Amino acid sequence: MRRWMNVFRSPLGLAATALTAVVLVLAVVAPILWTDDADATDTSNILAGPSGDHWAGTDNLGRDIFFRTLVATRLSVELALAATVIAVVAGLLLGTAAFLLGRRLGRVVTASINIAVAFPGILLALFFAVIFGVGATGAVLAIGLAGAPGFGRLTQTLVAGIESRDYIAAARVAGVGRVRILFRHVLPNIAEPLVVNTTISAGGALLAFAGLSFLGLGVQQPQYDWGRLLFDGISSIYVNPASALAPGTAVLLAGLAFNLFGESVAKALGVSVVGRLPVLPAMAATLDEDEAQVAATGHAAGELVLDVRDLEVTFPGPGGPVRPVRGVTFAVRRGEAVGVVGESGSGKSLTALAVSRLVGDPGRVDAARLELLGTDLRAGDDKAQRQFLGTSLAMVFQDPMTSFNPTQRMGRQLAEVATHHQGMDRRSALARAVDRLRAVRITEPERRAHQYPHEFSGGMRQRAMIGMGLMGSPALIIADEPTTALDVTVQQQVLDLLASIRAADDVALVLISHDVTVVGEVCDRVMVMYAGRIVEDLPAADLATGARHPYTRALVAAVPDMDTDLDAPLATIPGRPVDPSEVPAGCAYAARCPLASARCTTEEPALVTDGAGRRVACWHAGEAIDLVVPAPREEVEAS
Template structure:
């Protein structure tokens, strides 16, 4: 209410509100007050000009044109709003088809929308008017369906811009269905432009009805709207111009009122107002996770088992494989770091594990299991519940990790309400408890705040708290500290470490920062060009890495012993383009140890007696690391 008052205080907002309320009030009271005056026939005063008795003159039956214009407000507004409602509903269905049905099924709908938008709206309205027949009903359907394609294309564009945000991915990881995500997370974030265009559409519908009625395709006698009055008044325009001017001015004023009011209301929409909820004194117990049959993994206590993972996208010159045959396993309580340059396939691997690679991407693997459940299986309630309660995803940018239109407590509580069946109060109590568990001060108050009221570090901790709403066995953290300052980075890393230690949770930490991974993780996977090139204990990362790329990554990170008088070490060249991976070793063009065999044969990822895996024909050989001024510094390997 306070935000609405602030908009009304502005000149444009106040003018728009007064005009809109005036038009709507007139639509209600005018037929009640002046219907008799509007229908009164005075044959002695036919086609009279404006006077004190008849402000806009009379028509060919002596009826007062001014009163008829006032009474026609109801029918004109009702028909315009009905047509706008049809355009909005049909447009929303068309615009959200790709999101709800999937890209392949929605492609046919989108093609139809694009074809319809290519035609002028008035031409479509005339076409539908002929199809549905002459009259008010046919005109409503015609104008509504004619406006739907443009509204649908706008909706499709807005949905596409929001559906790629992290908070939508988080809802998918939580196992929330597409329809619920659409209504809870997507539509509230695009409501402002939709409201503006809907109100503009209402003004346009008024004009369209006036046009159809003027052409004789809309409202028929004895009913009348502003368009019908225009049609009647145009015949006597040379005798009494006011006969056409009065309904024309009414159309302009009403259209302007709707447009200005939509612009004003849009400022207060998009952030819903949720009443405060009194928290119960106790935190409800969590529902037990779904039963898992993982007897064949008991020996190794494997949480995540990935074998021969590939992610493929269509490309102009053929399929592109950003992830090529990745194999690894994560055990309960283990922390595995994944490092590599941008484009190496780290994040895509995490998205594939979380079932977040959508069309046109394709995920293939000989095995992809979480707690013994096959993640390659078709979508089901059990699988969504497993992902929602046993897998926690922490995204890179904390600002985009949450829906900006929802309060933080409600967003965390969604997991408990959706999967544990808790009521609103109990779910919110659980959310407050989880916010307290991730060290957010005053969680009762913070639960009723919006994401923009949190700092970056608090948002990231809240994201971790969302993952803890269930009983996660695995946390996948994709660059969780990139957007944070150094102090907050350490706090987030300490929080992840404490959660892992307290609940024996497995952790997959994706990062560019080799030093962070070496500090937090037990084991490190080094990725290059979509493949794992080395798998080794984190403690051995700095001292005994065997792959030239791993050693180059380590050397490129300055430490306390770095000579500040010397240029920093760099990795020469550029990462491999996934669309053009060369034969042989993908790192060959940048490797100082390269030989003809490297360029011709791709080295396999082989394990040594200690279980360390490396894919290199020259593993462990001394390598020179290039520095900025192109001098060479030799790095020995024990």
């Protein structure tokens, strides 16, 4: 409410608001006060010029043009608002189609929007006016449908920006349907720019409607709006110019009022207006390719929780199919903690997306086996499977700032899982949410449950995210970089919390991290990924001294410890990670590996299991290597 009050604090905003209010008040009171004066005919005073009795003169029947202009305010505004409502509703349906129907059907709607937007709005309005016929009803439909593509394009852009947020992915994993996600999480977060655009569109609809009526395609006699008055007055413009000037001025002032009011609202809310379409600055970014979940490995004793065989993820590319995940096979057992490490782009997060059923079109997921607690996840995305994932799989996302819907209170967001999957009423679900906040060590959980995400610190948001996952009875917790952007003290608290939950409930834990040291301390096993494949799978205790793959040893060596010589350069991995669209023949790591031979560049090594149950994919596994250390600065300058 305070942000909306900012509209009145600037001179422009105050003037625009006052002008808009005057137009709306006239629309209500003018027909009540002056209809009789506007309809009174005076055949002895036809086409008279402005005078004290008739400020704008009279028309061809001697009727007062000024009063008719005032009375026409109601019909002009009503028809413009009706057309705006049609444009907004149709635009929302078009803009959210890709989200509701999926990318495949959504692309058809998107193509239709793109084609419609390519045409000027007035041409679309004239096209629809011919279809629906002459008259007020046909004009309302014509202007409304002509404005729908532009509104749909804006909605589509805003929805795409929100769709990539972690709390949307969490809702999907929790089994919440697309329609509920749209109304509960997406639309509230894009409401402000849509409201601003609606206000501006009302001004445009007012001008467009006046134009159609002026052309004779809108309001017909005996009704009249400002455009119809312009149409009637243009015939006598040389005798009485005020007959066209009065309704023209009314159209100009009303359109200006709505547009300036929309601009003022946009400025007050921090929404930028580009090309007459307001867009939130935060929505400009597209999907972050490395923002999702996790996957893991293990051979410990206990019940099998996750079983993945020959997992592949494929996307279409300009040069053919791109496979960022290639033949990944692993398992996670109850109570086991598995770490996933590797450079950005190695396929860690995308593997987790595939496991969590979050890879949408045009991506394709194939696997010989993909099971969670014995349930085949390759089956259709029906309600039962969504409910199963929502209660059996918990997600802890990378960025605590985007893990929650900023427009909803924390307790309500946690309670959604219980109401949706466990059949609890709102009061019981909120009590469960408070209990889960207490379980993740958030102080004063009753008060915190009624606060918004921005009132939580980063560490508290991350703990609350864990609490959301515990609303059900998860058998597997997937944590994708859960300590990103947190200070070291809070990082340790989050990791300790995950460890305590795992120990208390015998929950399997999968932890993705770029910090090899953290993974080695928290996890039982470590899976190392490179170029979409698992290149090594070994016990965490052997990570520092028993790693056999050159890439794993390079990752470990690149992390400084207390014994690192502060005067010596740090070890580095030469080159860059492989582009998934240009994976070379043979071993993908060969170009960066100091042990690479001719065989490495032509033949890809298989992931082989040794007698101890460790897996490695390398032709030179275990051989001694010299890690790449940059030359001291003095030597570089001397050379």
